[in-house]
Amino acid sequence: MVWRLSTELGEETEEIYEPSKATRLFIVWRKLKKNRLAIVGGGIVLLVVGGALLAPMIAPYDPLQLHLGKERLPPSREFLFGTDNLGRDVFSWIVWGTRTSLYVGLAAVLIEVLVGLGLGMIAGYFGGKLDEILMRITDVVLCLPTILLLIVTLTMFEERGVNVIIMVMGAIGWPFMARVVRSEFLSLRESTYVEAAKSIGATNWRIMLRHILPNMLSTIIVLATMDIPWYIFYEAELTFLGFGDPLTVSWGILMELGRPYLRSAWWITAFPGAVIFLVSLGFNLLGDGLRDALDVKTRV
């Protein structure tokens, strides 16, 4: 864009005007980059994603392959993290396990966001009976310890697999998201811009989706990021307790199998647990960093 200006001497000059590059995304990214812990977290997450995508290339063996005669071997050059009680390579299991964990985390968060956002949005915006019903459901789910509710719900299923666990976790996890969304919608619907939109005849759905929702996006992103490690953790805990399918390549299964051999073959439980810890840490650091970066009150 070019402006033509006159100077004092009556001459014409040109100035080039360019719109500012400081878009919201740019600002958020810059703040995030400066947060060292967030970068560490982001690095860990990238490592996990990389492991999941490149698993066939990184893992030296098929995780389910039994190496007969080589059961319970300590870490060595042949088997980096040792072998489990059936002779399976622990390292390969962990690498392939990233796929399972990411699948679990992302799928469950997806359910949580879709259902929680949808219902929370409606309850928060329209209020009234719908809101009351939603709050009742939320109260019910929140009044029992999560793991207990998960266990009890799982007893109702005959089969034990990753998908069942994901569904159950999603079914129990969405009320938490719905509650947050609902309270934000409740307060944001009183905003001036909503009033303005209504006055020019915007429909309720348009207001909800195009006006209120974008303002909530950062909250949802942070919440979803912080919930992913929880789902990974709960899946591991459930499988560790015995509610999983022993043939799934999940980190929790390895911990369950290795538990009787804690003294004789410590590597079977130590490494999967350490990985779960690191992944949790990574997502938590990233989530914390995202929260700070998305907060409009903090400056670069």
Place this chain on the structure above:
Amino acid sequence: MVVEHFSTRGRIVGLRTYIIRRLLAIIPTFFLTTMLVFTLINLAPGDPVLVMLAMRGKSGSPEMIEQMKQALGLDKPPHIRYLMWLSAFLRGDLGFSYSTGQPTIKMITDRLWWTLELMLVTEIVSLALGIILGVIAAVKHGSLIDAGSSLSALVGYSIPSFWLGLELLLVFSFLLGWFPTYGAQTSGTTFPSLFDALLDHLRHLVLPVIALTSAWVAYILRLVRSTMLEVLRQDYILTARAKGLKERIVIFKHALRNVLLPLVTYEGYSIGFLLGGAVVIETVFSWPGLGKFAVDVALRRDYPPIMGLTAIIAVMVLLSNLCADIAYAIVDPRIRYD
């Protein structure tokens, strides 16, 4: 939970009214929760009588099965059965285990104390550590201690409790032999005195408490630290300092009091959290409490204890949340909108 139930009237009510209303609000939640669990259990596959017989290694003729069904009331429709269960529950009868035949209530009371003890000790240790470290971190904001505490809180929060428990067990029980490896007491031995028995019990308690504390102390530390930071920014703190009061008095007499407020209400939710943690910690350490019990009966699909345990835990959590809300209302009357 407290502030969200707005009404159009928006006036502050007296404390007694508030308590009564909150108590009344719990009752439908309890019904809904138990109904939900009852429904879930009833949707489970398998005929209960056949399951029960199978667990005890017996089988029966079709007539006998029919008789048992009638005796247990299993031939009636679900809503009737729920009401039957509810009336029995209110009388203190939680049914009998399918596998052991023991009354559920006895199975629960046998184990209740162990879990409560674990939770209580964890609570005390977590509060002590969390408050001390949180206050120090806030007072020395930006220092190495602050960064260190925050980081350890993050670690404690992210670490999987069952992994921590297993590694503690490995290092301190198996390898170093400092602590016993399972249970709440060494079985099969008689102790020369009560003191020795107590000491033995305490040795069993150490590792489970450490494992359970790690996550909870992280929450408390974070809460205390952030609340303290906010409080220290307040004007009345500035006034206190301007008056020339010693810093120690400023912190302990003026600031800490306001930090304890949200902490007290937060504590009400601790039961839910600690019970959840206890489930897996008790399993790892073979601690004879309700957590391990829950896992055992759920894996066995022993429905009466599952139902009874869930109902009791729901009551415990609801009541403790109520206490948290009441405590908050006592301290901060602005909350009592209803």
